[in-house]
Amino acid sequence: MMTFVNLLLAVLLLALAAWTTLARNMFAAVVGFIAYGALLALAWVQLSGIDIALTEAAIGSGLTGLLLLNAASRLHVNANAGGNTGRSRLRVPAALLSAAVSGALMLCVFALPETPPTLAPDVAANLASTEVRNPITAVLLAFRAMDTLLEAIVLLFALIGVWSLSSDPHWGGRPGLRQYSEPNGILAYTARVLPPIGIVVGAYIFWTGADYPGGKFQGATLLAAMWLLVLMAGLADAPPIRRTWLRVALVAGPLAFIAVGFLGLQTAGAFLAYPEGFVKPLIIAIELALLPSLTLVLGLLLLGAPLRGEEP
Amino acid sequence: MNAADLFGVVAALLVGIGLYGLIVNPQPLRKILSFNVIGNGVFLLFGAIAYRGAAFGLGSDPVPQALLITGLVVAFSATALAVALLLRLFEATGSDTLSSEPPAANPSAAGEQ
Known part of the structure; x- marks a missing residue:
């Protein structure tokens, strides 16, 4: 089956x-x-x-x-039909190359060693020291916390990249186009009814991530989706990217993460190490600080470069 | 054939399909889409290998799994940046294709810059 x-x-x-x-x-x-x-x-x-x-x-x-x-x-x-026609002479070589790459990868799949290398025993042995029960969360925020910190910073860099593509007159303005929808239409209705449910589900996915599958990225995505739904229905407008509170909120999560990292240098002897007994509270504090920042970054990455001035 | 081998083969084929689309489609948005298919193939291959490393009651090796979550998020941010670049290119030149053969480029709009 x-x-x-x-x-x-x-x-x-x-x-x-x-x-x-x-x-x-x-x-x-x-x-x-x-x-x-x-x-x-x-x-x-x-x-x-x-x-x-x-x-x-x-x-x-x-x-x-x-x-x-x-x-x-x-x-x-x-309906850009025939979009492929311009490069028809490329098709056969491209197909041959793709088939060769696929074939080589398949050979690699079947040539993998009989006893696979694995870090699962190490994770299982040290899971208890992190006080969280979801091994993925333990890897993300304890064993390889540096990766997660850098990832949060990469998201910020991507957002800076997207913002810097705005044209000069719109720099500092509101991202995306102003959305209008019928005030009593189904979209506006959904945007009023769904967010309370979505926010609860998002918060649950975030909270449960310590012990069961879930976590801040998945929770933040749901929260960002709810925010985008409200924006798309025209019930609210995206903030101008010039706003100080927005920029502070965007960097607050990664900065809190770095602060905990330096705290580890003082109390546990290594950057991003957690003092014994405070592991789970610190992990939850980092996740809680990252959640709003990630929600905003994901939503704003989707909205793209500013297309309007600061006025709504 | 177990799940790891099966999805390993699927991953290899996804990389091939994506690579073909990346080369053949002249529209940048289609290239971004194809590039995401390649990325999914790479992730799935990594995940299939992680699945082989299941041990100690863990269904799969959690270290590559955590790296995959990081990878998915970074892939999204790269896609968002690529799409923003493409929309800016379209705004500046009025063209949504890299192909020089069809007369899609709008020379009057290109003069604005």
Whole structure:
């Protein structure tokens, strides 16, 4: 039964990936990509990666899909049929090269060593010292906390990159276009009813991450999605990027993370080491500080460069 | 064939499909989409290898899994930056394709810069 599900997933994934690559219509390709992301999340479940499945569904499929849909609509490439015709002479060499790369990777898959190298025993042995029960959270915030810190900073750099693409008159203004929708329409209705539920679910996913699959990235994505829903329904407007409170909120999470890191230098003898007995409170403090920053960064990355002045 | 081998093969094929799309499609947005497919293939391959390292009651090796979560988030931020660059290019030149053959480029809009 399990094998059947896996085979079905494999076939559907490959078919949707091919659709995404070959579909003539841009919107059809992006919608295919979103469905493909959802199936990929199921594949992660089959590979015992519930945390990754949540991340893939929220960020890989959801946010990336929304980003690409928005871009496709702004580019007006709705029915750009024959978009591939310009490079027909490239097709055969490209197909041969792709087949060669795939073949080489497959050979690698079957040439993997019989006894796989694994760090699972080390994690299992040291999990108790972190006081959290979800091994992924333990790796993200204790064993390899540096990666997570740098990742939060990479997100900020990406946002600075996106913002610096604004045209001169719009620098410091509001990102994205002002959205209007019918005040009594279904979108405005959904944007009033769904966020309270979404915020509770997001907070739960964030909180449960210490012991069960979940965590700040998945929770922050849900919260960002709720914020974007309210913006899309025109019930609120995105803040101008010049606002000081916005910039402070964006850097507050990573700065708190760095502060805890230096605290470790004083109390536990190493950067980002946690003093014994305070491991879980410190991990939760970092996650709590990162949550609002991540929510804002993810939402603002999706909104893109400022397109308007500061006035609403 | 177990799940690790099966999804390893799928991952290898996804990289191939994405690479083909990246080379053949002249529109940058399609290239971004294809590049994401390649990225997914790489992640899935990494995940399949992590699944082989399951031990001590953990369903999969948690260290690569945590790195994958980091990777997914960074891939999203890179995609967002790429899309912002593309939209700026479109704003500046009025063209949404890198192909020189179809007359999609708008010379009057390009003169604004």
